[in-house]
Amino acid sequence: MDLRAPTTFLVVEASQGERVHGLLKTNGWLEAHVEPLRQEAGRIGFPLTAGADSETVREVACSKLGVSSKCIVAEVARRDSVDPHHRLTKAVQAWLDTHQPSLKAAALVPTKWERLGDLALFPQEWRHSDAWPTVSQHPKAKALWEAMAKALKVTSLGVQAPIADDTFRSSQVEMLLGSSEVEFTDHGLTYAFDAAKVMFSSGNVTERRRIGAMNMQGEVVVDAYAGVGYYTFPMLVHAGAAHVHACEINPASIAGLRAGAAANDLLDRLTVHEGDNHDTLIELKGVADRCHLGLLPSSEPVWEACLLALKPSGGVLHVHMNVEEERIEAWTAATIHTFESLVAKHGSGFSVQAAHVERVKWFAPRVRHVVLDLRFRP
Ligand SMILES: C[S@@+](CC[C@H](N)C(=O)[O-])C[C@H]1O[C@@H](n2cnc3c(N)ncnc32)[C@H](O)[C@@H]1O
Incomplete structure (x- = not known):
């Protein structure tokens, strides 16, 4: 999907949300990558796929399911993807389009990462990608790290390295952006430490x-x-x-x-x-x-x-x-x-x-x- 294009939403009363969600999903009309739109006064908007004809969807949902007459179709400029990988791909591609058009985002977007509070840690293999040397030494690399952090809704970014073979079992994280001091909750317990100095x-x-x-x-x-x-x-x-x-x-x-x-x-x-x-x-x-x-x-x-x-x-x-x-x-x-x-x-x-x-x-x-x-x- 093109995340820059406006998205069409079917907006209904939240009490009808579950039924409408089921109907849209069954018919392949629900855009899974976009977050639903939560509106005031107990109304919810479901994103429609680009191929779905919004009038048909509205007719089916509003009449067949007998949902309220307040069921409307709304177009919204742009919504963040619900999928962080999508958001990351989009952020990386936007940076590449401007600074390194010869590369494609797929060469540079990690498939997984670890999140410790406001810090996202990419796996060490990420450094082994062909694109890494070009991008990491690019004079505008900081703008890329900032865009990636924003896409992941964190303030700091780092890359994992092997746990040091020392007594401390030290972490050897290389920070790309922000602070390595983290604080987060896991299973109701708070942990607070410097992720560049200790392993978790x-x-x-x-x-x-x-x-x-x-x-x-x-x-x-x-x-x-x-x-x-x-x-x-x-x-x-x-x-x-x-x-x-x-x-x-x-x-x-x-x-x-x-x-x-x-x-x-x-x-x-x-x-x-x-x-x-x-x-x-x-x-x-x-x-x-x-x-x-x-x-x-x-x-x-x-x-x-x-x-x-x-x-x-x-x-x-x-x-x-x-x-x-x-x-x-x-x-x-x-x-x-x-x-x-x-x-x-x-x-x-x-x-x-x-x-x-x-x-x-x-x-x-x-x-x-x-x-x-x-x-x-x-
Ligand atoms: C592997 S970490 C603990 C990891 C944790 N058990 C886990 O599985 O996530 C091991 C800890 O033991 C500490 N440690 C290693 N040798 C030690 C020693 N001789 N005396 C006291 N602490 C030690 C290290 O500094 C490190 O914090």
Whole structure:
């Protein structure tokens, strides 16, 4: 569709909206890419496809369906597309028409992006497109970033880069426009951090929900790799944990953790242990009903310290790991065996049982991010 052309709307009373919407859709008269027009006094306008004859549509909708005589056809200069990809394509094409007519928008419009508050992050592959070098070094590139941000209804734009292979698991976002400081709500919880300095894995959303859906009423929990509170906040708010000891080494993540805790009103139920968890977990011996071990590719460096953090009454460990698909069962058995050896070494007297293995996401071809829930009973 040509988004510059005026759109014709069939305007009806909102109470008739559902029936009219169904009729327009069935007949192929509804333009799916344009937002409906909400009018005052409870009236709604449905965008019609360019091929639909508006008089025929009006007759059918108004008489056959018996909707009110106030059913009218209106033409509106131009409406934003309801589809952000459409809006982005249009914005990019308009910029190319003026500044780089040899290129087509399709060569430059990413098919997906991640949104963190007012920041849209394009995938790193976007940088590998043939058009990227020409466009990113263009003297008018800023106008393109502004147009793309406007099309996506954000104020900042960045491009993802691989997570740094460092202790902090730092994000390496390259900012194109605006600020990398983000604040947004996910599942009723506020997160606030600098996206250029810390990672936020939206792909772990199912795991955050799963952890949040558990019953941790009254429990003391150790989060060994707390980050900006990805799991700490759901455990405190949704799962009902009484207190979380959050270990974190990256100052940028600690700043985000504290900002988020303040925004979610959790400061009095959270203790932040700054520094290497190799040192901070020593202070947490025998305090926990549960430990969360959320580091990839492996959380093994804290297995022993988290076992020792459990109370004598036992508890649960959530062990994160990247495991090849065909090795998940063998890895589960080997992990139980390792913990049984650690229990024997420390004379903790626990039995070790695998309560659940969660396949969170694909990390790489054939490699899964898994979480093994281990239960320790005296
Ligand atoms: C992968 S991030 C957490 C991601 C989060 N669990 C998720 O899945 O979205 C891991 C966090 O652990 C922190 N970290 C890594 N090694 C650490 C250590 N030895 N002591 C304390 N924190 C550490 C990093 O700074 C980072 O914030």
